[in-house]
């Protein structure tokens with residue numbers, strides 16, 4: 122569905138994407154993870170064939186965006202990061218008129234729009250103004266709109282950013298249903314838990330390069346320990362305490378509000394900490410997640 126070799130994007134002297142290789146296969150959910158400014162959106166815009174490739178090779182659905190832009194765009198669905206709904210149109214017409222841009226006939230467009238309202242669970246809002254929708258509903262409508270042309274490939278740039286947890290959950294359900302229906306999804310997100318559940322494969326991008334790639338499981342196995350002991354001490358104590366227990370894990374991360382001790386046996390770490398006469402305010406032993414991989418590879422936590 123997507124094949125990139127040595128893909129680069131430069132803005133003047135600045136290289137936002139510095140030569141990446143990516144392959145996305147039919148039917149998979151593929152994720153781009155990375156901190157702000159990693160080059161995810163720049164990559165997505167090249168894939169969407171709305172931003173020219175600076176150098177390298179890019180094929181989308183077997184076609185070259187430089188020469189086949191309209192044909193590619195006709196077969197893509199795009200859910201951009203910023204809200205691009207048409208405020209002058211009601212909810213139904215946002216779908217219907219968008220569909221007409223693809224040259225879909227009126228009757229089919231009406232039928233599709235109706236189906237997509239149901240899919241997005243906003244049928245009762247068909248006649249409402251866009252500005253009267255909640256943030257979550259707007260996002261669902263944007264995703265519904267991106268599906269009007271039955272795309273082969275759906276590109277989603279941070280679809281859940283800025284939503285409250287419940288709205289995120291509803292939207293994430295929508296994405297799972299698309300995945301089950303066999304739609305190829307390419308997604309950028311800041312939410313590691315969601316990426317872990319949804320993505321079959323993903324790449325971690327940092328500073329314009331790919332730092333790692335694989336399935337969530339492969340990435341966790343390769344870049345983290347089985348478990349993590351989280352230890353919370355008093356404010357300002359973490360740096361000094363990290364030195365006292367650094368031998369207890371394979372690695373320690375000092376965050377502003379806690380220490381993360383990486384070890385395959387988290388409970389043993391907690392026991393050893395208590396044996397040394399240290400008294401954490403709170404402890405938690407959990408399995409490693411993509412968040413830990415991210416921290417390892419980029420040196421940044423998502424809170425940063």
Ligand SMILES: Nc1ncnc2c1ncn2[C@@H]1O[C@H](COP(=O)(O)OP(=O)(O)OP(=O)(O)O)[C@@H](O)[C@H]1O
Nearest residue numbers: 132135136137155156157158159160161162163164
């Ligand atoms: N049109 C542009 N002109 C100049 N610089 C740009 C342009 N678009 C992006 N950049 C720069 O390229 C770098 C990568 O930006 P990009 O938006 O691709 O990152 P991102 O990983 O999507 O980040 P975010 O998570 O914040 O969306 C940033 O340093 C950004 O300032």
